[in-house]
């Protein structure tokens with residue numbers, strides 16, 4: 410079983426439009442760094458796994474990359490395809506999708522690696538990447554532990570704590586970067602090239618915060634329903 414440290418992935422699909430509205434984009438510094446590292450530029454052939462509605466896909470298309478996106482949620486995949494018709498979209502899981510050998514320069518996993526069965530997915534990515542190809546994995550973690558605690562943040566922490574305590578979702582926490590690096594390199598299919606954490610700020614409206622958490626709240630309630 411894959412390790413699970415978040416809500417059931419089917420819920421983001423069931424609430425695709427709400428999810429899409431609430432999900433924040435990634436900061437420009439991330440895209441700048443991928444460019445500086447020489448892993449993403451015009452013409453890069455990218456396979457993105459767990460692409461959702463395309464928060465990471467769009468900037469890669471804008472950078473001139475050719476993107477193949479894999480997303481199991483049909484509603485999310487449809488949103489992505491509508492927005493970026495030039496992307497090749499596979500509706501399916503990272504575990505089940507068939508990818509050609511040595512076809513991509515870069516594999517991207519944005520806030521989705523916690524869902525994957527890594528012993529299945531890592532060898533597959535190794536095969537589908539060219540020699541010298543890269544796997545870039547990143548994740549948004551909400552709440553800077555160094556920032557002052559406000560009533561709002563306290564309430565969000567309570568909600569997040571309830572969510573991560575759900576049974577069957579063991580695995581490193583979202584800020585436990587060292588453990589994720591160990592997991593991603595343990596099989597020997599990949600070695601670490603670069604690890605970095607970015608602290609950044611985004612202002613969300615009340616409606617966006619509600620959208621961001623709505624699928625989580627629905628997920629909690631259905632877990633106990635008969």
Ligand SMILES: C[S@@+](CC[C@H](N)C(=O)[O-])C[C@H]1O[C@@H](n2cnc3c(N)ncnc32)[C@H](O)[C@@H]1O
Pocket residue numbers: 418419421422432458459460461462463464465479480481482485501502503504518519520521524525526
């Ligand atoms: C938090 S969302 C991130 C979406 C997008 N990459 C982003 O950065 O906003 C996680 C995504 O992973 C997808 N997912 C869950 N399990 C998956 C699996 N086994 N294979 C591929 N994608 C999966 C979910 O459907 C969801 O769209």
